[in-house]
Amino acid sequence: MPSPRSTGIHKNQRSCSASSRRTSGAKTPPALCRSPSSMALASPVRGRPTVDFGRPLPTPSSYATSAPYLHPSSNRHQMTDKTRSDRAPIVRFAPSPTGFLHIGGARTALFNWLYAKGRGGKMLLRIEDTDRERLTPAAVDAILDGLKWLELDWTGEHVSQFAQAKRHREVAEELLARGHAYRCYLTTDELDAMRKAAEAEKRPLTIRSPWRDRDPGEAPKGQPYVIRLKAPREGETVIDDQVQGRVVFANKELDDLIILRSDGTPTYNLAVVVDDHDMEITHVIRGVDHLTNAARQAQIYAAMGWEVPVFAHVPLIHGPDGAKLSKRHGALGIEAYREMGYLPAALRNYLVRLGWSHGNDEIMSTSQMVDWFDLSGIGRSAARFDFAKLEDLNGHYIRATSDLDLMKRLEDILPFVPGGAKIVARLDANTRAQLLAAIPSLKERAKTLLELLDGAGYLFAERPLALDDKAVKLLDAEARGRLGALLPKLEAADHWLAPSLEEIVRTYAEASGAKLGKVAQPLRAALTGRAVSPPVFDVMAVLGRDEALARIRDQAS
């Protein structure tokens, strides 16, 4: 649905209407649109009415009832919200180190980074490594390298979630002590049986542990247990999401999530909540695949009486066929894009426009992105990855990059690209200077650094040149004869520069009654071994007098 999100005003009108389900509107302080609809639903515990447990809860562990009722006409909600949105945001990028940094993660990081940068805030980096079995140490480096290559910086050192396990356990214990959690002695066998039964009866599985209300004294001594959150069974948990709008979950659909495993380690949802709270994260910007987690996390926040951060769940990136990004498509590590010859600025530009827009702006500098980026510009539908558009953008950025910078990028990727090692071996002061001189004409026609390198192939070719099929066709007897006639004129050139060489060739072509193409194409074939290349006069100039003449001589008759 093309939802009206261009102006915060409109969105607010929408969200404040009684019929609307959505309450987002990041362009204006969220508080402004909270007034009638969400105020009444708001949990009065804290300023932010993100968690709503609706009607009074049956259990003593009721979260909402412990706090004093706040009359909707009070402006405290707005005050609190205002305070928060005026504060510089602290966001985080929190990848799990199970593999490389993929394209979706890169965009999430970008969005976080832009949001923080544009508001004087900061982005923190947290590695979600609580699952020790799936942890790959190399993955942490891959992620760090990927972010660095994309030029997305973060504040301070990256932190390990696992390192906080003790703190997570403390919070679980605190929840237990305060009656917001319980020890559950359900065995995996019992759990499996419940799953199978649910499947057989074709009813949804919602785990209802009998230990929730059992006397802890009945607990079997020495038997392993997990700690589950005593989640509310009635009412609703609502996420006021800056992208997804107001998303309501019926509490009866959510089961008591495990917060501490039987081995005493914290689970993801607990760890995330504790860390986000401790790191004073104000805005959680992540993929929609975490939307249901947000509901569960909101329950933990509520149980602890902590302030819930602003949530923004961004849609996922799909492959070209509309299905989830797989390894066959673009689910490559970010380093793969580097090795395919894409520029970080181009990738950033491409990624920022995937799911987010600023009017009709397509090509934008990083500082413009920082100025313009806003949560309200993010759409709700998934976007497909389109290499053609990325290539186009990359071409723009290649042309806009200075020759020296391009040279540097080229040398950076040379060790990784096919055939790169050979070029590296031949790079010396002389060839490097030649390459640099060739870049202006090369970058005009390259969409990736790889294409640029391919175009530079003539520089590193050795005599006698190998000719491709089209070049062979170009160099027929007539053409070779022309080259023979042209050769002495070129040898007599006063200056070996493109304009003077062009002058000589044009004069010859006119005198011999041939179209310029009839001379230029054979020249190109002789000089580069191909039918396609940068302008021949530039090629000659870059090659230098001796090499160019020698190559022509090789083919002339």
Added chain:
RNA sequence: GGUCCCUUCGUCUAUCGGUUAGGACGCGAGAUUUUCAAUCUUGAAAGACGGGUUCGACUCCCGUAGGGACCGCCA
């Protein structure tokens, strides 16, 4: 299956309930041209479907269809 989300040219998207529905990529044609690009001009190309609300709906509501996410002692 349950819960939640989504649906404008092939793709990314714009659109304050009133527009000949705009832009970008890609595709076609032309100009330019020593090739290929680049550049310029130009063409084709979209509101999933069905109801409602309204003087008026791509826009708001409901339904249908299609797509996606989640449903672990993974993150």
